[in-house]
Amino acid sequence: MKDERIHTVHIQDLAKSYRRKHALQPLQLKLMKGVTGLLGPNGAGKTTFMSLLATLVKPSNGTAQIYGHDLIDGARDIRSLLGYMPQRVNVPGQLTGEELLLYAASMKGIKDAAARKQEAERVLNEVNLLERSGDRLKGYSGGMRQRIGIAQALIGQPRLLLFDEPTAGLDPSERIRFRNLVRGLGQERTVLLSTHIVSDLDSTCEYVVVFHKGRLHFQGTLQELADQAAGKVWETIVSPLQAEEWYAKRLVVSGSREGDGMRLRLIADEIPTAEAKSVEPTLEDGYVAVLKENML
Numbered sequence: 470m471k472d473e474r475i476h477t478v479h480i481q482d483l484a485k486s487y488r489r490k491h492a493l494q495p496l497q498l499k500l501m502k503g504v505t506g507l508l509g510p511n512g513a514g515k516t517t518f519m520s521l522l523a524t525l526v527k528p529s530n531g532t533a534q535i536y537g538h539d540l541i542d543g544a545r546d547i548r549s550l551l552g553y554m555p556q557r558v559n560v561p562g563q564l565t566g567e568e569l570l571l572y573a574a575s576m577k578g579i580k581d582a583a584a585r586k587q588e589a590e591r592v593l594n595e596v597n598l599l600e601r602s603g604d605r606l607k608g609y610s611g612g613m614r615q616r617i618g619i620a621q622a623l624i625g626q627p628r629l630l631l632f633d634e635p636t637a638g639l640d641p642s643e644r645i646r647f648r649n650l651v652r653g654l655g656q657e658r659t660v661l662l663s664t665h666i667v668s669d670l671d672s673t674c675e676y677v678v679v680f681h682k683g684r685l686h687f688q689g690t691l692q693e694l695a696d697q698a699a700g701k702v703w704e705t706i707v708s709p710l711q712a713e714e715w716y717a718k719r720l721v722v723s724g725s726r727e728g729d730g731m732r733l734r735l736i737a738d739e740i741p742t743a744e745a746k747s748v749e750p751t752l753e754d755g756y757v758a759v760l761k762e763n764m765l
């Protein structure tokens with residue numbers, strides 16, 4: 470990541486183990502204003518990392534400075550500048566959407582009742598739930614619960630926003646709405662957004678961090694991630710039999726039928742056949758290239 474930008478979060482040797490399981494290996498990382506995507510397959514350590522920054526779990530080692538506050542000694546200050554949307558949003562079904570957000574606003578220290586109501590309405594509007602704000606949460610669909618989770622994270626204009634797989638369960642139009650919302654938020658805030666859907670990052674993030682098996686494997690811009698596969702992405706048409714063999718033995722990113730054969734896109738250091746054409750890498754290619762030692 471470029472160093473001329475002001476870093477808002479400094480992470481030093483942060484690690485988490487559960488008994489003998491290393492969920493997160495000692496990590497050095499700096500985050501800055503803007504949207505950073507946190508990418509990694511299942512079990513990579515994304516939720517563990519977010520829970521650590523959200524001060525919900527204690528690190529086994531290391532610390533972080535968040536807007537000048539220490540993760541261990543200044544946890545209370547960090548909570549007041551933080552908005553966190555967990556991976557599984559548990560909502561008290563008896564409350565209405567508005568009641569939940571009014572409660573969240575009072576937890577954020579907004580003392581004036583009129584200001585709490587105004588803030589609840591502002592965030593309900595952001596997630597397109599204003600019309601359903603008087604309904605009990607038990608009647609909300611999965612996607613609506615997800616959006617209420619996003620809304621409660623936005624209460625109080627937090628300077629650091631942590632969204633753990635926020636787009637899971639959203640329909641395509643809400644997903645687009647969320648991306649636009651996040652892009653706007655990133656202009657003034659530090660936003661960390663975890664996902665395993667590479668296309669979620671394309672239109673929202675400036676930076677990306679890749680975790681795998683509890684380790685940091687890459688940090689940089691989206692372009693720098695795509696560049697990890699530069700000169701290594703090939704397309705070629707092969708017989709269905711050959712395609713089957715390649716799927717098993719090579720790093721095939723995608724495949725589609727073409728006539729009697731299969732058009733395969735794969736990542737390899739050397740040209741796989743004389744007919745293969747070198748193609749421009751996408752973000753997904755870069756991600757696969759970063760993880761490639763662990764994927765075959």
Ligand SMILES: Nc1ncnc2c1ncn2[C@@H]1O[C@H](COP(=O)(O)OP(=O)(O)OP(=O)(O)O)[C@@H](O)[C@H]1O
Pocket residue numbers: 487490491492493509510511512513514515516517518556665
């Ligand atoms: N409370 C816990 N006790 C024991 N092991 C845990 C605990 N929480 C997480 N782990 C382990 O730590 C590793 C990282 O898990 P984590 O949930 O942080 O990954 P993730 O990247 O968020 O995965 P996913 O995309 O599936 O949500 C996994 O191997 C997981 O089994």
